Amino acid sequence: MKLSFSPEDEQFRQEIASWLQVNLTGEFEKLRFRGGPGDEHTFPEERKVWEQKLAEGGWTCVGWSKEYGGRGCSIEQQVIFFEEYARAGAPGRVGHIGEGLAGPTVIAFGTQEQKKKYLPGIVAGTELWCQGYSEPSAGSDLANVKTKARFDEEHNKWIINGQKVWTSLAHESDYCFVIARTDPDSLAHRGLGFFLIKMDQPGIEVRPIEQITGTSEFNEVFFDEAQCEADDIVGAPGEGWKVAMGLLGFERGVSTLGQQMQFQNELDEVIRVAKSNGAAQDPAIRQRIAQTHAELKIMRYNSMRILSGQSGSDGGLQKEALIYKLFWSTWHRSLGELAMDVLGPECEILEDAPYGLSRLQSMYLFVRADTIYGGTNQIQRNIIAERGLGMPKEPKGAVK
Amino acid sequence: MEFAFTEEQEMIRDTAASFLAEVSDSAAVRRAMGTEQGYEPELWGRICSEMYWQAIHIPEAYGGMGLGYVELVAMMEQMGRSLLCSPFFSTVCLAGNTLRVAGSEAQQAHWLAQLCEGTLTATLAFNGGSSRWDAESITATWRHEGDGYMLDGDYRYVIDGHTADLLIVAARAEGTTDDEGISLFLLPAATSGVSRQWLATMDQARKQAAVQLNGVSLTADALMGEPGQGWTSLSKIIDLATIALAAEQVGGCQQLLDMTVAYTSERVQFNRTIASYQAVKHKAADMMLQTEVARSAIYYAACVAQEALEGGPLAGELREAASVAKSYCSDAYFAVAGDALQLFGGVGFTWEYDVHLYFKRAKSSEHLLGNGVFHRERLARMLLDKGEES
Numbered sequence: 001m002k003l004s005f006s007p008e009d010e011q012f013r014q015e016i017a018s019w020l021q022v023n024l025t026g027e028f029e030k031l032r033f034r035g036g037p038g039d040e041h042t043f044p045e046e047r048k049v050w051e052q053k054l055a056e057g058g059w060t061c062v063g064w065s066k067e068y069g070g071r072g073c074s075i076e077q078q079v080i081f082f083e084e085y086a087r088a089g090a091p092g093r094v095g096h097i098g099e100g101l102a103g104p105t106v107i108a109f110g111t112q113e114q115k116k117k118y119l120p121g122i123v124a125g126t127e128l129w130c131q132g133y134s135e136p137s138a139g140s141d142l143a144n145v146k147t148k149a150r151f152d153e154e155h156n157k158w159i160i161n162g163q164k165v166w167t168s169l170a171h172e173s174d175y176c177f178v179i180a181r182t183d184p185d186s187l188a189h190r191g192l193g194f195f196l197i198k199m200d201q202p203g204i205e206v207r208p209i210e211q212i213t214g215t216s217e218f219n220e221v222f223f224d225e226a227q228c229e230a231d232d233i234v235g236a237p238g239e240g241w242k243v244a245m246g247l248l249g250f251e252r253g254v255s256t257l258g259q260q261m262q263f264q265n266e267l268d269e270v271i272r273v274a275k276s277n278g279a280a281q282d283p284a285i286r287q288r289i290a291q292t293h294a295e296l297k298i299m300r301y302n303s304m305r306i307l308s309g310q311s312g313s314d315g316g317l318q319k320e321a322l323i324y325k326l327f328w329s330t331w332h333r334s335l336g337e338l339a340m341d342v343l344g345p346e347c348e349i350l351e352d353a354p355y356g357l358s359r360l361q362s363m364y365l366f367v368r369a370d371t372i373y374g375g376t377n378q379i380q381r382n383i384i385a386e387r388g389l390g391m392p393k394e395p396k397g398a399v400k
Numbered sequence: 401m402e403f404a405f406t407e408e409q410e411m412i413r414d415t416a417a418s419f420l421a422e423v424s425d426s427a428a429v430r431r432a433m434g435t436e437q438g439y440e441p442e443l444w445g446r447i448c449s450e451m452y453w454q455a456i457h458i459p460e461a462y463g464g465m466g467l468g469y470v471e472l473v474a475m476m477e478q479m480g481r482s483l484l485c486s487p488f489f490s491t492v493c494l495a496g497n498t499l500r501v502a503g504s505e506a507q508q509a510h511w512l513a514q515l516c517e518g519t520l521t522a523t524l525a526f527n528g529g530s531s532r533w534d535a536e537s538i539t540a541t542w543r544h545e546g547d548g549y550m551l552d553g554d555y556r557y558v559i560d561g562h563t564a565d566l567l568i569v570a571a572r573a574e575g576t577t578d579d580e581g582i583s584l585f586l587l588p589a590a591t592s593g594v595s596r597q598w599l600a601t602m603d604q605a606r607k608q609a610a611v612q613l614n615g616v617s618l619t620a621d622a623l624m625g626e627p628g629q630g631w632t633s634l635s636k637i638i639d640l641a642t643i644a645l646a647a648e649q650v651g652g653c654q655q656l657l658d659m660t661v662a663y664t665s666e667r668v669q670f671n672r673t674i675a676s677y678q679a680v681k682h683k684a685a686d687m688m689l690q691t692e693v694a695r696s697a698i699y700y701a702a703c704v705a706q707e708a709l710e711g712g713p714l715a716g717e718l719r720e721a722a723s724v725a726k727s728y729c730s731d732a733y734f735a736v737a738g739d740a741l742q743l744f745g746g747v748g749f750t751w752e753y754d755v756h757l758y759f760k761r762a763k764s765s766e767h768l769l770g771n772g773v774f775h776r777e778r779l780a781r782m783l784l785d786k787g788e789e790s
Contacts, residue, residue, distance in 0.1 A: 001402065001403060001404060001405055001406070001409065001470045001699060001702070001703055002402050002403070002703065003403060003700065003703045003704075003714060004712065004713055004714065271783060271784065274784065275784060280780075280784040280785075283777075286776070286777060286780035286784060287773065287776045287777070287780070289780060289783060289784065290727070290775075290776035290777065290778075290779035290780040290783065291727070291772075291776055293779060293783055294697075294723070294724040294727055294728055294776070294779060295693070295728065297697075297700075297720075297724050298693055298696050298697045298700070298724060298728060301403065301696045301697065301699065301700035302692070302693060302696035304403035304700075305403055305404070305695075305696050305699065307403070308402055308403040308404035309404060319688065319692050320692045320695070320696060322688075322692075323685075323688060323689040323692045323693065326685070326689055327689055327693060378682070380685070381681065381682040381685035381686070382678070382681065382682075382685075384684075384685035384688055384689065385681035385682065385684050385685045385688075386681070388685070388688055389657075389661045389681075389684055389685070389688060390661070390665075391661065391664075391665065391675045391676070391680075391681050391684060392673065392675055392676035392681075394678065
């Protein structure tokens with residue numbers, strides 16, 4: 001057990017840090033600390049250009065193998081990359097769904113043709129992706145998908161009908177990966193397919209959802225006889241759930257370390273405010289800041305345990321990975337509350353009319369999504385109890 | 401970076417777990433905790449002669465095993481699981497660390513050798529009766545007398561203080577405050593002027609004592625380090641011991657979680673095991689979250705402690721790591737113990753079931769070496785007050 005990085009890895013840290021120092025300047029200067037979760041709606045065009053700038057430097061898909069155009073970085077180097085990226089305040093990645101989810105899925109489950117067709121655009125930062133999972137009636141019960149895919153023999157295409165919801169970046173994306181029912185008589189996780197669908201077509205309509213923040217980064221996506229090429233199903237019809245679940249595994253990757261560096265930036269801002277307005281002298285606030293700091297520190301080492309693969313030899317998720325979503329989402333929600341309490345009555349005052357939120361105000365509101373999306377805290381507790389502790393599964397309901 | 405146990409470390413942990421399951425079951429704990437001594441000499445003798453745990457992180461030059469703090473922490477975690485009644489924490493984590501950090505070559509050679517042989521138990525006394533486990537808590541005093549020293553004063557909460565062969569005591573020069581004037585002294589318990597009383601405690605599985613020094617006269621070689629310059633070392637020693645104690649707390653969390661899952665999976669009400677109720681599952685999930693987060697905290701702190709002892713880039717993080725670990729683990733242990741007691745229902749309230757032993761240990765270890773509030777305030781000072789000075 002060792003926490004230090006090797007001299008080679010520290011050399012790598014220098015490399016990415018100085019690249020960012022040189023390149024995150026000029027037209028990109030204004031992107032610093034922007035575009036993260038809760039702030040996805042800002043500077044989309046500039047961030048697309050930034051994505052390509054990163055690609056020119058070879059800094060997209062750093063964890064992918066070189067065979068697929070990645071940088072082939074070790075786990076340690078990926079940790080360093082995401083840390084330095086967030087430390088520099090580099091902007092939220094418009095390409096993160098392609099790099100973190102769509103690409104790895106295609107690499108793991110896709111055909112050679114699909115790899116050739118889709119991976120280069122992700123690596124180059126020129127083709128953006130969004131995720132079509134949730135539906136109005138498929139929230140926590142994700143397998144309750146109603147969107148249908150039927151195969152049109154005559155035109156040799158899949159035809160998609162239905163609605164997805166909570167699709168972030170849908171209006172900026174070139175492609176969407178969608179789970180849809182290929183067998184209309186099937187139930188739950190059986191009879192699903194996993195599709196790669198081009199967004200720019202007449203059968204797709206994107207409608208932004210106005211959120212609690214007054215801004216929109218989530219969307220509804222409507223499919224009305226939308227088309228998908230016959231070759232653009234990943235895995236066989238009926239195997240969509242398996243592919244989708246494999247993808248959920250990728251979501252717990254090293255990028256969590258970068259997310260934590262963003263949390264650190266937010267906490268630093270809270271501390272800066274507390275020092276400047278005197279809240280740092282309040283004993284109760286001091287306790288809460290210290291606790292928030294301690295838990296963020298531990299969060300980092302919890303991630304390192306996950307990455308080092310301490311347990312999970314039975315093939316299941318390691319215990320420290322099972323608790324991770326519940327831990328960070330709850331922590332982040334508390335940070336939002338702490339930020340407002342540090343600001344005091346000033347927390348109410350907006351930067352601009354009619355509803356121009358400051359970074360901390362926006363964070364405070366947006367973190368309420370964290371304990372809901374990607375498995376609510378209640379679903380997380382079910383998963384922990386059932387998979388982590390072997391307690392009985394929830395009975396299935398019988399409502400028709 | 402490799403933040404996982406090596407195969408050897410896993411073996412040490414597993415060996416400890418199976419040995420303790422055999423020798424430190426509920427009956428053994430209850431036998432030992434009912435005595436004033438608080439441990440069974442036969443079992444401590446077996447640990448020292450067969451397992452050699454007392455020597456785990458003592459350098460080989462002094463007869464130790466020369467392993468690191470990660471191994472020590474893994475061991476403490478297992479001892480916390482089984483509530484082992486032994487003078488291990490006092491002898492190894494308090495006194496052993498003190499000798500390693502503050503002892504001269506000669507002092508280490510003399511005392512660590514006996515410690516490793518298993519012929520010496522020892523402890524550290526510094527707190528005069530405060531909830532603040534820092535320099536302020538030291539009220540005993542020392543002064544020069546001839547070539548030697550004269551010590552006076554009181555100590556409370558001294559772990560195994562009534563049974564230890566060797567007391568290492570901290571005292572301050574008369575008239576000094578805060579971290580000035582503090583010295584550490586090696587004080588064989590039989591020295592004239594030392595009196596010791598066992599203090600009966602709610603958590604009977606760990607014994608505490610009060611120690612009084614009345615005109616205790618010591619020769620020059622009893623002093624550790626330079627006179628009055630002891631706080632830097634003592635602060636480091638307390639942090640090291642705090643990390644070991646936090647590891648014990650994690651072991652307690654894990655044991656409570658396992659006991660609770662097993663019990664609720666057997667207990668049937670309304671024709672269902674109570675483990676099938678979501679209200680029970682969700683509480684158990686929270687217990688597991690706290691246990692795993694606490695474990696991540698102590699593994700990190702163990703790596704830092706290792707570098708603090710042997711050198712390394714993380715050595716400077718010791719104080720922070722100790723406070724991060726102890727604040728989280730203390731609160732986690734008490735919360736997990738409270739939840740366990742609740743989920744056991746009526747039987748958890750009985751003397752017969754073991755839940756109360758852990759519930760009591762959770763509270764005693766929370767307040768030993770500083771509770772969550774104390775350690776969070778230490779962190780707050782690092783985070784919020786440093787900038788103002790510059």
